Amino acid sequence: MMDVFKNKKIALCVCGSISAYKSVDLASKWVQQGADVKVLMTKSAQKFIGKATFEGITHNKVIDDLWNNESDLNIDHLDIAKNSDLIIVSPITANMISKLAQGISDDIISTTLLATEKPLIIAPAMDGNMYDHFGVKNNIEILKKNGVIILEPESGYLASGLIGKGRLRNLEEINNEVKRVLTLTDDFKGKNILISAGGTREPIDAVRFIGNRSSGKMGHSLAEICLQRGANVTLVTTSDLSVPMGIKKISVSTAEEMKSEIIRRIDSVDCIIMAAAV
Numbered sequence: 001m002m003d004v005f006k007n008k009k010i011a012l013c014v015c016g017s018i019s020a021y022k023s024v025d026l027a028s029k030w031v032q033q034g035a036d037v038k039v040l041m042t043k044s045a046q047k048f049i050g051k052a053t054f055e056g057i058t059h060n061k062v063i064d065d066l067w068n069n070e071s072d073l074n075i076d077h078l079d080i081a082k083n084s085d086l087i088i089v090s091p092i093t094a095n096m097i098s099k100l101a102q103g104i105s106d107d108i109i110s111t112t113l114l115a116t117e118k119p120l121i122i123a124p125a126m127d128g129n130m131y132d133h134f135g136v137k138n139n140i141e142i143l144k145k146n147g148v149i150i151l152e153p154e155s156g157y158l159a160s161g162l163i164g165k166g167r168l169r170n171l172e173e174i175n176n177e178v179k180r181v182l183t184l185t186d187d188f189k190g191k192n193i194l195i196s197a198g199g200t201r202e203p204i205d206a207v208r209f210i211g212n213r214s215s216g217k218m219g220h221s222l223a224e225i226c227l228q229r230g231a232n233v234t235l236v237t238t239s240d241l242s243v244p245m246g247i248k249k250i251s252v253s254t255a256e257e258m259k260s261e262i263i264r265r266i267d268s269v270d271c272i273i274m275a276a277a278v
Contacts, residue, residue, distance in 0.1 A: 016044025128164020198238030
């Protein structure tokens with residue numbers, strides 16, 4: 001899977017959020033795996049993290065102004081919009097979500113987003129009250145209906161000191177979604193695939209059980225590959241491993257529970273892959 005990022009062109013757009021610093025890790029990971037990462041920043045983003053950090057990691061100049069172009073075409077936003085394999089905005093603020101949903105283009109990022117037809121992923125990050133505002137919710141629904149991939153924020157402790165939904169999505173999950181989108185093919189499109197994974201546990205009493213050390217990694221990897229090839233994937237698993245968005249995960253513990261979930265779905269799938277250790 002290391003070759004997924006090799007020679008891929010990724011545009012990483014960074015908006016003005018306290019979580020902007022986390023995008024440095026994403027850029028570093030992708031560059032290390034062979035991607036050409038171009039970073040676009042709003043002026044607000046630079047209040048939280050400097051351009052030099054991204055430039056040192058990506059070996060590319062940060063693009064932050066519509067009027068200071070350095071690309072061969074001398075039109076940075078059109079160059080990025082046309083030639084990137086994928087564009088991701090992480091973090092994206094309520095302000096940028098609004099611009100994108102309403103077709104406003106008044107800075108380098110919003111103009112690039114409106115000009116592209118490439119796959120677009122956004123990862124919102126903001127205070128919980130802002131994320132729950134009806135205006136933000138309505139704009140997100142507009143984006144979903146138009147094919148934008150939304151990585152919903154997590155719940156937890158926020159910079160404001162409140163507890164709520166608004167934390168940037170886990171970086172591993174963001175990376176997995178980018179990887180999934182970069183490797184999308186359609187040879188499994190429309191196929192429904194059911195996969196079992198992990199090791200079952202049979203309780204002896206409230207404390208002891210009979211089980212095995214199966215990690216579930218093989219079944220989870222198979223599920224991820226099927227998803228990347230366009231299938232509708234249902235994963236019945238005993239493992240607590242995270243799965244990419246798009247996989248329907250059903251958690252079970254015992255062999256009987258796994259059997260029940262599989263039998264319930266057996267007539268509605270095209271293929272079953274039994275990778276669990278029962």
